[in-house]
Each structure stands twice: as C-alpha cells, then as structure tokens.
Amino acid sequence: MRVVGIIAEYNPFHKGHEYQIRYAREILGADYIVIAMSGDFVQRGAPALMEKHLRAEMALLGGADLILEMPVQTVTASAEGFAAGGVSLLDGLGVVDELCFGSECGDTETLMNIAQILVKEPFEYRKLLQQNLRTGMSFPAARSSALIRYMREKATSAHNTFGVSSEHIELILSSPNNILGIEYCKALLRLNSRILPHALLRKGSGYHDTDFSLLSDEEFPSASGIRSLMKKSEGTVQSADLSRLIPSASLPGFLDSLKKGAWLSDSALDLPLHYKLLLESEETLKMYPELSDARIRRILKSRNQYEGFSQFADLLKTRDITRSAICRSLVRIFLDQKTKAPGHIPYARVLGFQKNSAPLLSQIKKNSSIPLITKAADASAILDETALRLFNETCAASSLYEMLLCHKTGQPFIHEMKKPLRII
Incomplete structure (x- = not known):
C-alpha cells in the first residue's frame, strides 16, 4: 500500500x-x-x-x-x-x-538543502540573521537575506554543495509556496520522519x-x-x-x-472582534502566546480607531511584522486562544x-x-x-x-x- x-x-x-x-x-x-x-x-x-x-x-x-x-x-x-x-x-x-x-520551483533537492541549513543553523548563518534583525527587518525578510548571503558565500567557496546560483535561491525565497515547502522539509528533518518530500x-x-x-x-x-x-x-x-x-x-x-x-x-469578524478587543486589557493580552509587548501596546493605543478587521490589521502593521502575522494575532484574540x-x-x-x-x-x-x-x-x-x-x-x-x-x-x-x- x-x-x-x-x-x-x-x-x-x-x-x-x-x-x-x-x-x-x-x-x-x-x-x-x-x-x-x-x-x-x-x-x-x-x-x-x-x-x-x-x-x-x-x-x-x-x-x-x-x-x-x-x-x-x-x-x-x-x-x-x-x-x-x-x-x-x-x-x-x-x-x-x-x-x-x-x-x-518544483525543486525538492534545493528546498531540502535550504531546510537543512535552517535546521542546523550554522554559526555564519545565525550571525547574518541576527545582524538583519537588529536593523529592524521582519523575521521572514531577515531570514531570506541571511540565507541568500550565506549560500552565496558557500557557492563561491571550494566546498560548494548547493549547485544553484544565488539568484535562483533569491527567487525561491521570494515565493510563498516555496517558503511553505521549505517549512515542510524542516519539519520532516526535525521529526526524522520516514516520509519523503516531493515538490x-x-x-x-x-x-x-x-x-x-x-x-x-x-x-x-x-x-x-x-x-x-x-x-x-x-x-x-x-x-x-x-x-x-x-x-x-x-x-x-x-x-x-x-x-x-x-x-x-474576514469582514464577518468586524463587529465581534471589536467587541472582544474592548474587553481586553494589558494583563489579558499578555496571556496570548507570541503577542509581544510592543504589539500589545499598539493594539491598546489603536483600538479606539477600529473600523473593521481589515482596516485594523492595516493600522497595526509595522515594518518588522507582516500583515498575515497581525491577522493571525487578531483571530487568536477573537477565538480567545491562549494555548500555543x-x-x-x-x-x-x-x-x-x-x-x-x-x-x-x-x-x-x-x-x-x-x-x-x-x-x-x-x-x-x-x-x-x-x-x-x-x-x-x-x-x-x-x-x-x-x-x-x-x-x-x-x-x-x-x-x-x-x-x-x-x-x-
């Protein structure tokens, strides 16, 4: 079977x-x-x-x-x-x-190579990632930039095992389904799963x-x-x-x-989310996992300007966090979801x-x-x-x-x- x-x-x-x-x-x-x-x-x-x-x-x-x-x-x-x-x-x-x-890209081998770097996190890669994060980049952007630089440097060394250009890597890392595919490969590696990936x-x-x-x-x-x-x-x-x-x-x-x-x-959440946000305080918002202090302050400061789900997500977005991450946070608040x-x-x-x-x-x-x-x-x-x-x-x-x-x-x-x- x-x-x-x-x-x-x-x-x-x-x-x-x-x-x-x-x-x-x-x-x-x-x-x-x-x-x-x-x-x-x-x-x-x-x-x-x-x-x-x-x-x-x-x-x-x-x-x-x-x-x-x-x-x-x-x-x-x-x-x-x-x-x-x-x-x-x-x-x-x-x-x-x-x-x-x-x-x-449909390139399983390259996606797995990238995943192995992200799972092993070599010192040089971690250093580049931290440098990017300190400049205020969002995590996805910081990770992408660090990977491209790390793989470019490896590609020009005598120990190049990637076999693809940095331009190709950059293209792969700019595409949402490639990024999700890399996450699937990471998960398989971390579980040491018998399941084989196929892009x-x-x-x-x-x-x-x-x-x-x-x-x-x-x-x-x-x-x-x-x-x-x-x-x-x-x-x-x-x-x-x-x-x-x-x-x-x-x-x-x-x-x-x-x-x-x-x-x-998402407009179905316009009214019920507003109601839920009005019930929240700094103490209750701290109970939601992955909700940073800065985001909590921004939510509390901005909630009187709330007009609807989509408008509020746009209002909360900053340079260092994606809109999707904001939307996920708002949905978790609506669902009262405090479990990681x-x-x-x-x-x-x-x-x-x-x-x-x-x-x-x-x-x-x-x-x-x-x-x-x-x-x-x-x-x-x-x-x-x-x-x-x-x-x-x-x-x-x-x-x-x-x-x-x-x-x-x-x-x-x-x-x-x-x-x-x-x-x-």
Whole structure:
C-alpha cells in the first residue's frame, strides 16, 4: 500500500488541487491520498471561505480518500508552526510514504538543502540573521537575506554543495509556496520522519493573482484569487465563470453554498472582534502566546480607531511584522486562544472519507501512534487531558464560525458535536 499525504486548506478546493491529487495518484503511484486540512479558520488569519465539512466533501469528490482536521492552534500559527503541525499529523498515522506539496520551483533537492541549513543553523548563518534583525527587518525578510548571503558565500567557496546560483535561491525565497515547502522539509528533518518530500511545480495563477481570463486549460487558478473574486462580486459570481475554476464534481456543493450565502470573508469578524478587543486589557493580552509587548501596546493605543478587521490589521502593521502575522494575532484574540501551537498533534480527527478506503483506515488503526477520532462525541473518552484541550478549543472555534455563518444566512445553528462525517 502506497500512501501520499497532502497538507492543505482548500480555501476553496479548485482545479489546481484536483490536479495535485491526480498527480499523486498517477505519477507518484498513490493507492490512497490523505489530506491534513485546516478547519474553519485558516493560516492567513481569517475565517475559511466555506465551512470545513463542505470543503472536506469537495476534496473527497475531487479524488482524496481521507480528510483529517488540523487543530485550530496549528492553523493560526506561523508558516513554521502550520507546517510542523501538518507534518506531525501525517507522520503520526504511521502509513504515509510521501508528502506532496505545490511549489513555484518544483525543486525538492534545493528546498531540502535550504531546510537543512535552517535546521542546523550554522554559526555564519545565525550571525547574518541576527545582524538583519537588529536593523529592524521582519523575521521572514531577515531570514531570506541571511540565507541568500550565506549560500552565496558557500557557492563561491571550494566546498560548494548547493549547485544553484544565488539568484535562483533569491527567487525561491521570494515565493510563498516555496517558503511553505521549505517549512515542510524542516519539519520532516526535525521529526526524522520516514516520509519523503516531493515538490510539485505549480501551474497557472500566482498566489495573489485575481485575473483568470488568461488561464489556459493546462493552468490553474489560485485560491486567493477566487476569494478576492467572491469578495468583489459579493458572492454573485456566475456559475459559468466558476466552472473554469472549481472541479465539476465539487462544483454543485460550492454553488449551493453560494446560493444560500453560506460563505464568509474576514469582514464577518468586524463587529465581534471589536467587541472582544474592548474587553481586553494589558494583563489579558499578555496571556496570548507570541503577542509581544510592543504589539500589545499598539493594539491598546489603536483600538479606539477600529473600523473593521481589515482596516485594523492595516493600522497595526509595522515594518518588522507582516500583515498575515497581525491577522493571525487578531483571530487568536477573537477565538480567545491562549494555548500555543502544538509541535506534536496528539490525535487525528476525521472529517470525511471514501467508502472504499476501508483498507487505509484499517492500516492507520494498526500503525498509528495517535488515536483516530471518527465521532466527535467520543473524544473525551479517547484523549488525554492535553489532547482533549486542543480538541475542545478547535470545536469551540468551529462553533464561533457556525455562529457567524448563521448570523449571515439565518440558517439554524448546528453544534459541532452533531455534525456528521462526510462519506462519499
């Protein structure tokens, strides 16, 4: 049995994701494909476009065999924490042979070489990184600059083992999916995992592209572009336009949610986040992990200027911190999330699976080092105290998401514990 794992958000699931699953099946020879997926909040610091069970169903219809939910603490972490959590979850199953991830370069060897530097942190690299941070650079920018200088110096030495130009390294480090791919490789190295990385070359739109008119049949949209299209059109996108972006098997569920207005953008947090911020004090804000004293002061000083989630994130942004990091902080405050992202995910919660994947589930139950949860109500009997806290916080976040969705659509509230698995 050959099993390929994918770490994804499917926000939303589109034709590029379908292509990746097909590639894992046809080129990598996967008998089964397991997805570690974000739940109702996502890593860029926002509610997911559509709820997690629908996104899981769309992925199953698009060819995946098993969808597992990553805890909310993982998906609201930095790229490093997100990748470490996803890799930990797949590794804990004991059956995954290969991790397939999209990247702008498709160069697994170079991504692994960079990851090894970041894991080992040679003295020369650490020195360059600290010099950059002292100038006020954001951590991602400081790290990128230090890596480029370090690898350039090594490339000109007699001991060059990289085989690529510094210009190529600079291009790799300026692309978001390459950066995430490096984090996946780092996580695999730190776990000494048996899972092999495989970088798949992305085709089509760039991460932030919103113009799909020039896409050929061999190119794919970006999830970010689809979200922007939804927000600009206020959900009135024509089904004919979406048929070019969303796989045909997954499209009906997407269109049904669109018709019901059952989708969210970050503007859904405008009012509830403002309310939550007004309840906070310096003492309570210090309880949130990774929230620096400087950011706390900035939040408290600026909250009377609050107009909305997006506007406030722009207001808080500084030269040394990315906007995505600000958004993640605000989402964690909204969710009252005071637990650090776990380096190790201690359970695997199933959101959905294919009926014919019974042999895969049997192998996971036989080989997994972490419990498999197929019924949310069973968690309290299966998990230890630490794992149960992570699980309950994730369920609480999904209940808040459901609240926002019900407020928008007028649909009845369904508690997280009562939502059924999606079985295809």
